[in-house]
Amino acid sequence: MDILKGSIVLTLESYYDFAMKPIIAPEKDQPKSFSFSKKHKKLIKEIIARYPEGKQKSAIMPLLDLVQRQMSETTKKGGGWIPRAAMDEIANRLDVSPMKVYEVATFYTMYNLRPVGKYNIQCCTTTPCWLRGSADIVKAAEKELGIKMGQTSDDMQFTLTEVECMGACVNAPMIQINDDYFEDLTPEVMQSLISNMKKNKLPEKGPQNGRCNSMNIEGPTSLEAEAKKAKVV
Ligand code: FES
Structure with a gap:
């Protein structure tokens, strides 16, 4: 497929390079x-x-x-x-x-245009996640998997993808694995998530530090009666 861009005719593949879009198979x-x-x-x-x-x-x-x-x-x-x-x-x-x-x-980065691993680990590196340590999360994932950002492991089990804000900044730093969010990460937790996935166990999704959704880790600080009524505490 040819694409006309200005006076230059590009192939679809070179358009992706030109636009720095995700890698196409x-x-x-x-x-x-x-x-x-x-x-x-x-x-x-x-x-x-x-x-x-x-x-x-x-x-x-x-x-x-x-x-x-x-x-x-x-x-x-x-x-x-x-x-x-x-x-x-x-x-x-x-x-x-x-x-x-x-x-x-x-x-949209949620669409994979080339084969990806069984576990597609999408790491958010946008400012709020970055300020909360996303660079260390990425480093831990790369070390544990032996691949770099954007790569897929040879056994097709894992892909590491860099993505922009996924709207869960209150639980930064966070990643998405396939359809689910894993939040409030530390490098140690990231390593343990990966070693579980290596055993084909997808860990429980959501915050990984024990807090309920995006609530203060110490518990509710307002609307306490309502929180009890909703059975979130
Ligand atoms: S910056 Fe990472 S979820 Fe918003």
Whole structure:
């Protein structure tokens, strides 16, 4: 696929380099075709029906997510990702240009455009997490896994991805592993999360320092009666 940018014609792959977007799988790893499973074809109809007539392109995001989940279920090793053929299939189904789908898929880091590990560890390094020690969390993960940020382990078990703020700054520093948040981390906790995953045990999600959600670790400091009523203390 060629992209016209100013007077320069770029290939899709060189566009990703140019725009410094996430790494796309090389041609040799791209499947020639993609079809949705029977179960997902049924779901696609329901998803498209959520949007008003003529606004079907709003379904691009949920369909990209569906592809990633289907790939995760069918890939023998590793987690879910989105091949180019799947983006073209979405464009075809929604009657939009393939570029519209590429634009969305390359903008959000939650869409993996190359094969990733079974555990995709997304490390937030934006300012609040950074101020609370995200650099040490990344260092601990790299050391424990023997890979660098952006890399995948040879056994396809782990990928380390750098992401921007995931909206959980109150529990900084935090990471996301696949669909779940792990918060209030220290380098020691990060190491222990990884050694558990090496034994195929995904630890309990949420704050890792014992506090309830984003509540003060000492307990509620206001609305105490309400907190008791809601059974959070
Ligand atoms: S800065 Fe990390 S979650 Fe907001």
